Amino acid sequence: MGEFRRIHWLLCLSIVLGAGCGSSPKSTAPTPTALERSKDLPSAAAQAESVTSIAAEPPDAPEPSASEPVKAAMSCRQTGPFKAEIQVVVRIAATYYVRAEADHGGKFTPLKIEAKLPPGVEFDGEWIFPKPEAECIQVYRSAVLLKRSLKLNSLQTSMPVTAVLRYQACNDELCWPPDKLELSATLISKAEAIR
Numbered sequence: 001m002g003e004f005r006r007i008h009w010l011l012c013l014s015i016v017l018g019a020g021c022g023s024s025p026k027s028t029a030p031t032p033t034a035l036e037r038s039k040d041l042p043s044a045a046a047q048a049e050s051v052t053s054i055a056a057e058p059p060d061a062p063e064p065s066a067s068e069p070v071k072a073a074m075s076c077r078q079t080g081p082f083k084a085e086i087q088v089v090v091r092i093a094a095t096y097y098v099r100a101e102a103d104h105g106g107k108f109t110p111l112k113i114e115a116k117l118p119p120g121v122e123f124d125g126e127w128i129f130p131k132p133e134a135e136c137i138q139v140y141r142s143a144v145l146l147k148r149s150l151k152l153n154s155l156q157t158s159m160p161v162t163a164v165l166r167y168q169a170c171n172d173e174l175c176w177p178p179d180k181l182e183l184s185a186t187l188i189s190k191a192e193a194i195r
Helices: 003-019 034-038 044-055
Strands: 070-080 083-092 097-099 112-116 121-123 138-140 143-152 158-167 179-188
Touching: 070 143, 070 158, 083 097, 083 158, 083 179
Parallel strands: 070 179
Antiparallel strands: 070 083, 083 143, 097 138, 112 158, 121 143, 158 179
């Protein structure tokens, strides 16, 4: 029985037996309710977190500088028998920002990523971008974590993934010309888990 159903069933049972029968308890010591007893059980969220903790640690990106205001690193990790995830950490130098969405006039390049997958791997959803800072324009500062889920259809054990990160770094005085970073990572598939 699922964790939520069991807690719900225990809670309903304690209400019916405890309050609904009209009998008085023989002991004056309080007995724990089903809800209180359920606190000792691991929650469904905690169980799910332990399953996906494989992909919880993002890659380390190099420190950006004034001459290279944007740096990035990419990793690919298997998160389940037929699932994996790409994570890209983008670090932005202090006093700089990158745009989060296309400028309506078309003058600036927003943060964008395009990945190329090996045979036997396909995307399972769109890129997940964090919520940008809302100023007069939407921007990212400091660090950004991008994620995209993958579906594994192959029993290969080592698969290269490449990506191109496009951006335009700006500060309060100027915007640099649009630039790109080429990223790569290897997805190590646990063939035993896929079978």
